[in-house]
Amino acid sequence: MNIALLGYGKMGKSIEKIALERDHQIVLKVTSETDTFDLSGADVAIDFSLPSVAVKNIKRALDSNVPIISGTTGWLDDYNEVVTYCEQREGSFLYASNFSLGVNLFFELSKKLSQLMSEFKAYHVTMEEIHHTQKLDAPSGTAISLAEAIIANTDYTNWTLKEAKPKEIHIEAKRIENTPGTHEISYHSDIDTISIKHIAHSRAGFALGALIAAEWISDKKGIFTMKDVLNIG
Incomplete structure (x- = not known):
């Protein structure tokens, strides 16, 4: 080809x-x-x-x-x-915001988890993404795709890089040298936290x-x- x-x-x-x-x-x-x-x-x-x-x-x-x-x-x-x-x-x-086979499986895992968590209002969701310092956009396209899927399956209405209002997903975007990409989604309540994470080891x-x-x-x-x-x- x-x-x-x-x-x-x-x-x-x-x-x-x-x-x-x-x-x-x-x-x-x-x-x-x-x-x-x-x-x-x-x-x-x-x-x-x-x-x-x-x-x-x-x-x-x-x-x-x-x-x-x-x-x-x-x-x-x-x-x-x-x-x-x-x-x-x-x-x-x-x-695709991310072509990694593992990340695309992670998309499906996150979608399923958001569907399960939508019934449990005691939990609120946050996200963290980490990329190399040369990445120009923030949050990453992958983080946006993950957030939009959560919004589609829950009563969240928006994502933000700032302090989150009710029904907003806070995304923390970090830029660190030599980091191919990490995405973590956490559901927090007063008594526990449920998290899933994907870590890329290389490009x-x-x-x-x-x-x-x-x-x-x-x-x-x-x-x-x-x-x-x-x-x-």
């Missing part, structure tokens, strides 16, 4: 390493200094760029009839616009998940998520 990497930072380089190990070819590497690029030789594009260029990259791939998966976060105010653009062009698009899990998604979407049309790739949920 010929892969175009739209974004060639740490994640792009991790994806390249595993892609070559899986006998794929990298036919294009787009960096922040790349002005123009041609996607005609690519079977699929993988976008781990910057929030400021992610939408442009996705639309360019769709215009080129190249399936694209995106793991860039911080641009989701434009998500519905991208979905409409993909539908109009009968293209292939998959977005390899994210890169592998992105490649599995790229392999999966290469011959499909439509808008997808990692649930489709992993057949979960």
